[in-house]
Amino acid sequence: MNIKNLANMSSSIKPEPAKGSIKTLIGLLPFLQPYKRQFLLAGLALIVAAAATLAIPYAFRQMIDLGFGSRGIGGADAAASTLHIDLYFLALFGVACILGVATAARFYMVSWLGERVTADLRSAVYAHVVTQSPQFFETTKTGEVLSRLTTDTTLIQTLVGTSISMALRNGLLFIGGMVMLFITSVKLSSIIIVMLAAVVLPIVFYGRRVRKLSRESQDRVADASALAGEILNAMPTVQAFTHEEIEARRFGTSVERAFHTAMQRIRARSVLTMMAILLVFGAIVFVLWLGAHAVVQGSMSGGQLGQFILYASLVAGSIGALSEVLGDTQRAAGATERLLDLLAAQSPVQSVLLPETLPASLSSCTANGAALQLEDVVFHYPSRPDSNALMHLSLDIKPGETIAVVGPSGAGKTTLFQLLLRFYDPQQGRITLDGVDIRFLTLSALRSAIGIVPQDTVIFSENALENIRFGRADASDDEVIAAAKMAAAHEFIERLPQGYQSFLGERGVRLSGGQRQRIAIARALLKNPPLLLLDEATSALDAESERLVQTALEAAMVGRTTLVIAHRLATVQRADRIIVVEHGRIVETGTHTELIAQNGLYASLAALQFNTD
Incomplete structure (x- = not known):
């Protein structure tokens, strides 16, 4: 059956x-x-x-x-x-x-x-x-x-x-x-x-x-x-x-x-x-x-x-x-x-019976990427109805633009990504992808257009080849290896006992944190989406790995719209715009130089990082 x-x-x-x-x-x-x-x-x-x-x-x-x-x-x-x-x-x-x-x-x-x-x-x-x-x-x-x-x-x-x-x-x-x-x-x-x-x-x-x-x-x-x-x-x-x-x-x-x-x-x-x-x-x-x-x-x-x-x-x-x-x-x-x-049990997030379709140009990564717009979004988690995670958040992102989202813990950065993926629906406002309200898309169509590298990397009880192929099930072995090279994962995978056929252990226990993160990046690159979400994608990498992955990510960002949650200035400084979020609201917007000059929350966060680095 x-x-x-x-x-x-x-x-x-x-x-x-x-x-x-x-x-x-x-x-x-x-x-x-x-x-x-x-x-x-x-x-x-x-x-x-x-x-x-x-x-x-x-x-x-x-x-x-x-x-x-x-x-x-x-x-x-x-x-x-x-x-x-x-x-x-x-x-x-x-x-x-x-x-x-x-x-x-x-x-x-x-x-x-x-x-x-x-x-x-x-x-x-x-x-x-x-x-x-x-x-x-x-x-x-x-x-x-x-x-x-x-x-x-x-x-x-x-x-x-x-x-x-x-x-x-x-x-x-x-x-x-x-x-x-x-x-x-x-x-x-x-x-x-x-x-x-x-x-x-x-x-x-x-x-x-x-x-x-x-x-x-x-x-x-x-x-x-x-x-x-x-x-x-x-x-x-x-x-x-x-x-x-x-x-x-x-x-x-x-x-x-x-x-x-x-x-x-x-x-x-x-x-x-x-x-x-x-x-x-x-x-x-x-x-x-x-x-x-x-x-x-x-x-x-x-x-x-x-x-x-x-x-x-x-x-x-x-x-x-x-x-x-x-x-x-x-x-x-x-x-x-x-x-x-x-x-x-019925999921509160459902695909509509008569869904709309995304433009054909978004079926895969193109030279322009995807336009993304958030209009007066208000959201609270169902388990915390008295505490809004996002408050009247509006954002207009052009195709191919790289946006960095920064702010203290609990400001609503990861919540924003969860709404983009429609893990939840906002209680107010709407989110559009190339002008189409994401609630009118099938969940499959929406999520196929988005690639994500989460902060908490998930590794399955499979070999390295299949873990990367999770990004796109029909990918060939050569495409998987190419994605691994872009994510600076090829060398350490080759050094494993059976190379790409090596079993990575339950939840990836045989890998270091940085290696797990590079597997996740390779998975997202293999998917080749028009919209890329990076949630602290380089947080678990050492300096050398971060340099290699940062170079790969910069190449991957070309031709696609990218949202980056990051505290590392190496990522933030290269963004077209930086959005500073606090208590679910956008409090500052600008480039790295402009925000430093404003001497606001972003400048405080940057000063703390410089002092600790």
Whole structure:
């Protein structure tokens, strides 16, 4: 199933009003509908297997009454009895063959469905999560998402691949068994129905507690996974501050909390199973005691009682199995609710249904670059509604112009870049790229026109070649190497053990900070965008590397519009204009010389840098 179909599935998901209940499982229907044929085949095999199972007690009755019930033990009667016994044992073997084949077919089909639906669900959830804006990840832990993709989907796999089949099979056995019980003895069956109704009510009531504990157990496991993911991604910091034992204790406490919650669920489910077995079998044993007296009195034959016992066993077994399936279903309902919560999450930043298009000249870097305009932009982060990050910011940037954005920490410099990339939308004002409001562009078209070198470089668990190729997936090896040379990364990559094929480690742990930054610069240069955003692109470089990269960046800036966040005067002095931002407002604008002469905030920042350098 392709990603487009999975996206359609996720878009059709609607939150269910009865959250935490089994009704939540209705939300899985979009993932089950594509496989109607497989469900029909599995259902057919299930019906055949159930019918074969229900035929066995009837065959035993015939064998007992017609085989062992003959009057004599010799002569013609004995021969007839032997013939009956042979025929019914052959019939039993034939039923067993049918049962075996049908059961194997059912197991194969439902197992395939479990694996297939789970794979689709994981892909759909992941494809949906990666489209969420940064606002989503401000409140959702990565470890929790991973727990939902693994633990919760495994529970649903058990539901689809086992529990649904078991529920249907035992449901059919229960219905068929009850019908055959009434055919065998209306009186005894009526008594057993009344007694079963009396014992089912407490089982259903107690099942609600199991469902609640199941959800709590899954939440505690997700908490432990989130904590582990956060700490494992920050191991150098943890070890530098000697927090290994502290974090181990924190995780141990979280695991113990999950264990105790799981044990509450297990105890509740054990009690539920015990109640189901004792109450149901107690009722059946009482009815069978009545049947035994009926045989002694001659109102039932031995074969009828044997048939009744076997059907009663099937009914009792099916009820016990259904109670077990109910526990799995309740856990899967909790898992489904959590997954549907993810699928129901809608990013506040969306592509419009009828997008506009950028000028053809912006499909790649041209000799002119892109015109950029910000008009009275006001923005605050959703998590901080009372504190504006940008206040009535207006800026007009000509094609090919290089603009440096400077200011103290927290002034709004990085926020500006996040708005340009539409990670967020401003609450007021608008941003245009070559005259087109970026809100009317698809996110893909907008971001394809922008290259960025972030301050916090991200290196993937791939080799050097693929890490740079992340900038443009269809780039050839020669283009990747050319970009690496422009970013002054070629020499140190060549010195790696396997050169460009060298694995860089998780989060680039095998590289220095400066080397990681040059990989990021090569990635942006490979993309070759008309608008280039440099967020402290040379902050982690030593003097020699900075000189090499600065030369490469100057060449890369030619023919494209560039915004630079930087404190290093080597970058700032070469800018066409310098924008000084403070408290989300533009307080100064000009060249380096003009701003020094104004003796304002920029002059103060420059003086501090000169003093520290």
